[in-house]
Amino acid sequence: MGDSSAVPAAEQALGILSYMARQRGPVTAAAIANALAVPRSTTYHLLAVLIRQGFVTHLSERRRYGLGVSALELGTGYARQEPLAQLGRPLVETLARTAGANAHLAVMHGTDVLYIVEERPRQAPRLVSGLGVRLPAHLTASGRAMLSAMPTEQFWALYPDREMLVERTGRGPRTVAELRDWLRTARARGYATEVSEITQGLVSVGLPVLDHLGWPTAAIALTFPEADGRALDEVADEIRPASQELSRRIGGVPARLVHRDVTSRP
Known part of the structure; x- marks a missing residue:
């Protein structure tokens, strides 16, 4: 049998993650300890473990703790499975048919997007962004749509450095600073675009699907x-009902109700 002494620690660690997931932003260790009635020394110990595993990130300048990349991957792992795909597939199918274009549903996977639903009408071009394919989020309309709606701290956890970003066709943002500019544009428009950055001659328009906290769960x-x-504005108008309906189905909020600037430092 396993060590039963490890069970309370596991419960407390999961309690910390659950508490942090319900907050609008990073929190102090004291707030965590008080909310969960856990000794502060134990809280710091558990946070250190969660930081090493990537589930929590320490914002030392603010003396606060936020969710890390591993927490995001855990969430998108759930999203990649049947619940989100089942809820979104009928909407994506209808959108592809009425728009006469390739339609897809994607989720974040670290700094990539993962396509979990794709519908291709007859005569539409075959895409590299097929079912199960991963592509750099900063190069895709789906990825940019989610990044533009992402909490500031989560964005900087994903892109902490100003290192060069990969490119495929010689287009698109090459640094985090340039990516921030692209996201400002996407946020101002209410949708994200991609032109010949994945495949020459193809254009994509994407809108985020938001959860109950206004965080991006997926993009259509x-x-x-x-x-x-x-016209890109008209394409966005075609997508918007599907993205808002999927947000509603997962208990989320319409993107128009969220006002967030991921481009400033936390």
């Missing part, structure tokens, strides 16, 4: 040939 996007000459 349409992809079509640049030669179609579609």
Whole structure:
């Protein structure tokens, strides 16, 4: 049998993660200890373990703790499974049919996006962003849509440095500073775009799907040939009902109700 003494520690660690997930932003160790009735020394010990495992990040300048990349991956791991795909597939199918373009549903996986639903009408071009494919989030409309709606601390946990970002076709942001500019534009428009950054000649428009805290759980996007000459605002209007309906189905809020600036330092 396992060591039963480890059970309370496991429960307390899960309690910390659950508490942090319900907050709007990073919290102090004292707030965690008080909320969970856990000794402060124990709280610091558990936080240190969670930091080493990537589930928590320490914002030393603010003396606060926020959720780390591993917590995000755990959440998207759930999202990648059937509940979100089952809820979103009918919406994506309808969108692809009515828009006459490739439609897909994607979730974040670290700094990548993972496509969990894709619908391709007849005659539509085959995409590299097929079911189960992962692509750099900063190069895709789906990824940018989610990044633009992401809590500030989560964005900086994903992109802590100003290192160069990968590119595929010679287009798109090459540094975190440039990415921040792209996200400002996406937030101002209410949707994100990508033009020939994944595949030459193809354009994508994406909108986020938000949970009950207003955090991005997924994104829905349409992809079509640049030669179609579609107005991007009109494409976004086609996607918006599907993204808002999926947000509603998961108990979330419409993207228009969220006002967040991921481009400033926490």
